[in-house]
Each structure stands twice: as C-alpha cells, then as structure tokens.
Amino acid sequence: MSDPLLSVRDFSVRYETAAPVDAVRDVSLTVHRGEVLGLAGESGCGKTTLAYGVQRLLKPPAVIPGGSVTWHDADGTDTDLLALDAAALRAFRWDKISMVFQGAMSALNPVATVGAQLADVFEVHRPAMSRAERTAAVVELLEIVKVGAARIKSYPHELSGGMRQRIMIAMALALRPQLVVMDEPTTALDVLVQREILREITSLREAFGFSVVFITHDLPLLLEISDRIAVMRAGQIVELDTAANIWFRPQHDYTKTLLSSFPRLTAERTVNR
C-alpha cells in the first residue's frame, strides 16, 4: 500500500464568482496503487469539485489557486497534471484516469446505441484501431461487465438502471485505466442492484487491478467497500484513515456526527437526531 499512484498536495479550488467560494481548501492526499479510497461528505462539501479538479475537468469560474497534483504512472514516469497542455491532457484523461458518473440516465446519449457510445472511446483514443477491432473491443467490454454482446445495438432507455450503470463502468474500463473515479455510482439504484454492481466492481478490480476513488454520501456503504476513507467538510479533509479506524476510532467530531446520523440496520435503535 505504499506505492503511490496519485499525489495531491495543498490543492485548492476557488469559484471566482462575485463572492468567491473556496470549494476545496489545501487538500493533501495520496491514492495508492490498487486501493479503494472512499471520499465521504454531505452535498456541497467539495468532494466532487476535488475529484473533478485534480483531473482539471472544471470550467471557469473555477480556478486552481494553488497546490500540486502528481501522477505516478505504472511505467515509472511522474507527470505534473497541473502543467499538462490541452493535447497532453486530452491524451491523459480516460487513458489513465476515467470516471463513472452519477446519473447513468443522463450520462448516456439517448439517441445513440450503447455499442456506438463505447466505440466512441476507441475512435478518439485509439485512432489506429480498425472498425472490426473496435467492434471486437466493444463486444469484449459488454461481456466483461456482464451486459452481454447481444445488447450492442440497444439504446439506453431499453436497459434497466443497473445495466446502464454497467455500461458506464464498461466505458470507464475501456482503455484499462489505472484509476477509476466513481461519483455516486450506485445512489440511484435499489439496494439489490446496488449490491450487484458493487460485487461487479470488486471482481473487475481483482481482474484488472485499477485503483478506485469512490465518492458518496452513503457512509455505511463506504465503510464496507473502502480501504481508506477521507471525510470532507467545507472543502477540507477533516479525517483520513482506514475504514476500520474511521468506524472504531473516529477522531474528528464531524466524523462522529456523520457516523451517528445513520440509523443502524441491526444494532440498537439509537441515533442522534
């Protein structure tokens, strides 16, 4: 676990609006190779801004006033993500870090087949591939996420919520990235489908070895799937520790508040209101 993949140091994001908002303030964290890092916090705490910001996916008025983001590639080279020019950034994104977005419904194009949308990834990032190679790669992806090649010509509305989310995962894995950022990937799904998707993510991680940054406000869920958890509040990480330590030995008052604000499924029926 001491093998760093992404080092974020004193990273800040400010929205330069009439009244500037410091959405992320001096955040430092390291994502290690092969780990699941959970990012927890309530709406507006800056967790999505942080995840987007390190990949430079934010648009003005968002600015990055300070900090550094270093990518430690599997091939041994280090890259300063904040220094990449547009072309280098385009080549980097999705190839090294990909994302699974929250709303599978709105993240997929309703008027294109899922096969065509998956093929798009290869067209842009692997222009040398022939049409036949692309189709073969799309078929393989659909099989990997257990949607099945038969769905290659399906439109998003013809698929269930769980299957759409699997398509999003297939898209994220297309280029075999080293890090996948998952932003609330299961929040809109019911509990059985959610569990099914989580199992899928676990087995895909075993097969491909990518790291995951898992963003959600569902702390009970995060405790079960994360190696380490960063708790964010008002743009800052207030606590970062192993899942077991967050659960058994939370240090920060806010972490304690978060933990106590969930009703327990099986324990005593007590909760802080």
Place this chain on the structure above:
Amino acid sequence: MTSIDVQGVSKTYRVRGAGSIDALSDVSFTLSSGQTIGMVGQSGSGKSTVAKILTQMERPTSGQVLLDGEPIPTRGAALRAYRQQLRMVFQDPFASLNPYHSIRHHVERPLVLSGVVPPGEVDAEVHRLLDKVQLDAGVVDRRPHELSGGQRQRVAIARALAPRPALLVADEPVSMLDVSLRMGVLSLLSDIQAEDGLGVLYITHDLATARYFSDEIIVLNQGRVVEHGSADDVILRPQHPYTRELREASPDPESFFADHVGGVR
C-alpha cells in the same frame, strides 16, 4: 381512530404488445391512526402501486379498500373528502411543488379547499403549519426554487398536513435528499406522527430507516406481500428468503466489521 383496510387487492396493467403485468397480487394489510408501517421492496415491487390505489389514482383490478369499514369513494365530493383524510407526500420535492407559485399558495390551497379553518384564519394556519414543519416564516412568499431540497420536502409535508388528515402515505420521502438531511426530515415526520396520532405508510427501499421509524414492516416482492411483522422481527429475524436477500444487500457496518475485524468492540 381511523383505519384503512386493504383487502386482497390485485392490480393488473395491460401493456400493448406485452400482455399484462401483475403489479399487485392479493395484497392485504390494515393501517390505523397512531401507527407507522414501513413498506419495503426493490424497484418494481409494487410499492408505489399501493400508494396509487390508496389515494385512488388507480383502481384495484380485484379486492377492495375500506375506510373505517366503508368502501372508499371513487368520485365526486366524497372522493375529495376522502383525499383530505388520506394525504400523500411524494418522492421528488423538485417536481411535486409548482414552480410558479409561492410557498404560501401551496399550503393555503388545501386549507381553502378543505375549509378546515374559517377564511379569516387561513393566514395564521399557514404560519402554524410552516412552524410545525420547522420552516422559518420568511419562506412564505418565496417560490420552490429558492428553497433547498430538505426545505421543499418540509413544504410538501405542511401541504399534506393542511386538511388535518388521519393518514399519510409517504412514498420515498427522503430518497432524493442528501443523506445529511434525511434523518432530519424523517425525524420530523415521526414527531408529527406521534403528536397528531397519524397513521403513516412509509414506502422506502431503505431497510435501516424503515426499521428505525416503523412499528411494522411489510416486505413486497413482485407485487406480493412476502413478509409482514414487527419492524425488529422482519429486519433482525427475517423469515422469507427475499427479506434475507434485501438485508444482506443493505450496508450494515456493524455486522461487516464484526465479521471482518473479529468484533473489536
């Protein structure tokens, strides 16, 4: 004491080109004032169809629904009166409030239509209801888009309470809200339930909050009641394989760490 009896209700939807879908099959239960029943099941299990039948937005294909022993009215003034007895809080606080109207309008309308207070007291009653749902009186002239999701859902609750109903159907009332706001809204509902002696049907797919806020839990699977019992019995000692499956799938750090870390505490 008001109670609603759902007796052997089935609902079949005809789908063009696909035959028919049995959304509900032989569902029976009784909801009385003073009691909260949690109704759980995954998407498509029929939970919302139950809500639609209770509010008479849909008619059962077979079976009947009785309010204090009488079949519930299907039309006219009697149906309107029934709908003031049994009120609904919808899932999506962004879609269930009219963006063109003020908060005052949303709470005032059911007061005027039901006539529960004389015209001269409507304004005071609006403020009393907003206070009851812990909203600042200052929101009264605002419109829905100016409020947060949690505040909007409080408006929806105030609107539901306006005609002083005996029963409330809350269909996933917090699933669109941020986790940090959910407990607040549920606790509010629970306090009002106790205070006013309401009968609440709490429809959700979240087993943990269902257990926490309900006296009884009904588990629906593919339109059938597979388990019905006290909240603790159903969640802690589930009998039906489907209930067990739901429970296994629900995040439960308590058991997770007991299993994986050997029960450190």
